[in-house]
Amino acid sequence: MAWALLSILAVSVALCGTVIGNVRGLPRADSYREKSFREFQATRYSKPSPFGRMRWSSATSSATAAASKGTFSVLDYGADPAGIKDSAKSIQNAIEDAQKQLWNEPAVGGNVAVSLEGGSYLISKPLNFSLPWNHVVAGRLTFRDGGLMAGWNHSEGYLLQGDFTTVYLESLNLDARHRGGCIDMHTHEQTFIHNVFFSHFSSVGLNIGDGHELLVDECNFEEYAFSEDQRELQYPFTGTAILVGSPDNQFWNIIVKCCKQGIITRGQNIFSGIHLWPNCANFSISDSYSFIAGPETRIWGSYMDGSGVLLTQPANVHITDSWFYGPYGGLTLQLNNTKELGWMHDVIIRHNTFHCHLGCPRLRTLGLEATTKMAVHDVIVRDNHFDNQSLAIGTxxxxxxxxxxxxxxxxxxxxxxxxxxxxxxxxxxxxxxxxxxxxxxxxxxxxxxxxxxxxxxxxxxxxxxxxxxxxxxxxxxxxxxxx
Known part of the structure; x- marks a missing residue:
C-alpha cells in the first residue's frame, strides 16, 4: 500500500513538473507518437516537400533501379531542386527514358512516372513529350509533384510542349515568368491535367491543338497574381489562359483571373464550375469578351465575374445554372449569318442569373441588319433571373x-x-x-x-x-x- 501511494505521488510530481515546464516555456518531452513520426521523417526526408510525400535528397538507388519500378526521379539525373542551376537537360533525359520504357518495356501495370520530387526547377528551354495521338500506347506517363520556372535565358516558347497522348500532368506549378506560355499540346488523347497552377504566361497558358478526350480539372490560371505588389498599376496584359483548338474535351473546377483573355474554344467542349475573373481588382478592365465559344459548347454551373461571353455560332449550345456578374458580365449571341440569312438553332439558355447594377447589357444578339432574314429553330432563352426585371429579355x-x-x-x-x-x-x-x-x-x-x-x-x-x-x-x- 505504501509503495502504491509513493508511485502515485511520484507520477503526480512528474505531471506537475511537466505542466510547470510548459507554462514557463520550457521544452516538453515528445510523446511516443511524435517521436516515432520525427524518426520516420528523418529516415525518409532530408527536407520537407510541399507535396508531402516525395523527397528532395538525391536518390539512394540508381536511375536504372528506379526505372525498373516505373518511377523516374529527376534527382537521379542531376536536376537541381533548389532552382539555381539549369535543369532542362536532366529533366528531359528523365522524360525520354520514361517514354522509352513506356514504348518498349511497359512497367508493371503499364504505367511510368517522372517525379519532380517536390522541387522547383529552372529550365532554359522547353521540355518535349513525344507520345503522338495516332499511336496506341499501352500505359500512361505521369509527370508530377513539383514546379518549373522559365530561366531568364528561356527562349520564347513554352515550358512543356509536344505530343501528350496518355500523359497525366499532376500537382505542378508552371511559372512562365513572362517568357512565353506554359503548355503547348500539339496533339493529345486520353490526357489528364489535374491540380496544375499556370502563372505569368505572356502568350497562352494552355494551348490545346489536335486531338480529343482531354480532361482538365482543379487548375488555376493567372497571368498576374492578384496578390502581387503594385497591382494598382496598369500591367501590360497580353496572355490568354486557355486556347482550345479541338473538340471532345472537358474542363471543370477552373479559376481564370488577371489576364487579357480568358477562354477561347472552337466548340464541342464542356465547361463546368468555371470562375472567370480576368478583370481582377479592376486593373485589367476591358470591354472585350473574355470567353469566346463556338458551336456545341456546354457551360454549366459557372461564374462569369465581370467577363463577357460571346457565342460566335449559336448552334447546339447549352448554358445553364450560371451567374453573369459585373459591368461586362453579359452574354452575347452572334448569329452565323450571310448577307441574306441569319440562323440559330438548338440553343438552351435557362436558369442563369444576370446581375449588373450599372444597367449594362445582359443578353443581346449581334449580326442583325435591317435586311437580314432570320431562321430561328428551337432556341429557348427563358426562366433566367435579372436583378432589374425591366431589363429582362428572352425568347x-x-x-x-x-x-x-x-x-x-x-x-x-x-x-x-x-x-x-x-x-x-x-x-x-x-x-x-x-x-x-x-x-x-x-x-x-x-x-x-x-x-x-x-x-x-x-x-x-x-x-x-x-x-x-x-x-x-x-x-x-x-x-x-x-x-
Whole structure:
C-alpha cells in the first residue's frame, strides 16, 4: 500500500513538473507518437516537400533501379531542386527514358512516372513529350509533384510542349515568368491535367491543338497574381489562359483571373464550375469578351465575374445554372449569318442569373441588319433571373394592357423584352381579351402591321370602342422570315 501511494505521488510530481515546464516555456518531452513520426521523417526526408510525400535528397538507388519500378526521379539525373542551376537537360533525359520504357518495356501495370520530387526547377528551354495521338500506347506517363520556372535565358516558347497522348500532368506549378506560355499540346488523347497552377504566361497558358478526350480539372490560371505588389498599376496584359483548338474535351473546377483573355474554344467542349475573373481588382478592365465559344459548347454551373461571353455560332449550345456578374458580365449571341440569312438553332439558355447594377447589357444578339432574314429553330432563352426585371429579355415574353377609356385599338409593345428584334407575326403569338364594358357587342380580331424589322408590337382591334384588358404572350423559339 505504501509503495502504491509513493508511485502515485511520484507520477503526480512528474505531471506537475511537466505542466510547470510548459507554462514557463520550457521544452516538453515528445510523446511516443511524435517521436516515432520525427524518426520516420528523418529516415525518409532530408527536407520537407510541399507535396508531402516525395523527397528532395538525391536518390539512394540508381536511375536504372528506379526505372525498373516505373518511377523516374529527376534527382537521379542531376536536376537541381533548389532552382539555381539549369535543369532542362536532366529533366528531359528523365522524360525520354520514361517514354522509352513506356514504348518498349511497359512497367508493371503499364504505367511510368517522372517525379519532380517536390522541387522547383529552372529550365532554359522547353521540355518535349513525344507520345503522338495516332499511336496506341499501352500505359500512361505521369509527370508530377513539383514546379518549373522559365530561366531568364528561356527562349520564347513554352515550358512543356509536344505530343501528350496518355500523359497525366499532376500537382505542378508552371511559372512562365513572362517568357512565353506554359503548355503547348500539339496533339493529345486520353490526357489528364489535374491540380496544375499556370502563372505569368505572356502568350497562352494552355494551348490545346489536335486531338480529343482531354480532361482538365482543379487548375488555376493567372497571368498576374492578384496578390502581387503594385497591382494598382496598369500591367501590360497580353496572355490568354486557355486556347482550345479541338473538340471532345472537358474542363471543370477552373479559376481564370488577371489576364487579357480568358477562354477561347472552337466548340464541342464542356465547361463546368468555371470562375472567370480576368478583370481582377479592376486593373485589367476591358470591354472585350473574355470567353469566346463556338458551336456545341456546354457551360454549366459557372461564374462569369465581370467577363463577357460571346457565342460566335449559336448552334447546339447549352448554358445553364450560371451567374453573369459585373459591368461586362453579359452574354452575347452572334448569329452565323450571310448577307441574306441569319440562323440559330438548338440553343438552351435557362436558369442563369444576370446581375449588373450599372444597367449594362445582359443578353443581346449581334449580326442583325435591317435586311437580314432570320431562321430561328428551337432556341429557348427563358426562366433566367435579372436583378432589374425591366431589363429582362428572352425568347418568351408576356405583357398586358388595360384601356383607361373606351377605344378600338389596344397596343402591346415588346420592345426590349424579346431577344430577337424580328416582326412578331413570324413567331408564335397568343392573346386573350377581357371585356370591361357591360353589354357591349364586341368582335375582336388580331392585327400586326408590317413596319420593318424592329417593330415588335401586337395590336388588338375591336369593332366598337370598349374598355378592355388584353393579355399577350410571344414565343420566339421557332420563327423565321424565310418563306
Amino acid at each position: 418568351y415574353a408576356q405583357a398586358t394592357h388595360t384601356s383607361t377609356e373606351p377605344g378600338n385599338e389596344f397596343s402591346v409593345d415588346f420592345t426590349g423584352k424579346l431577344l430577337f428584334p424580328v416582326p412578331v407575326q413570324n413567331c408564335h403569338v397568343q392573346y386573350s381579351f377581357q371585356l370591361l364594358t357591360v353589354n357591349a357587342d364586341i368582335g375582336t380580331h388580331f392585327m400586326i402591321p408590317s413596319k420593318g424589322l424592329y417593330d415588335v408590337r401586337v395590336f388588338i382591334v375591336a369593332k366598337e370602342p370598349v374598355n378592355g384588358r388584353v393579355f399577350v404572350s410571344v414565343d420566339q423559339s421557332n420563327c423565321t422570315d424565310v418563306e
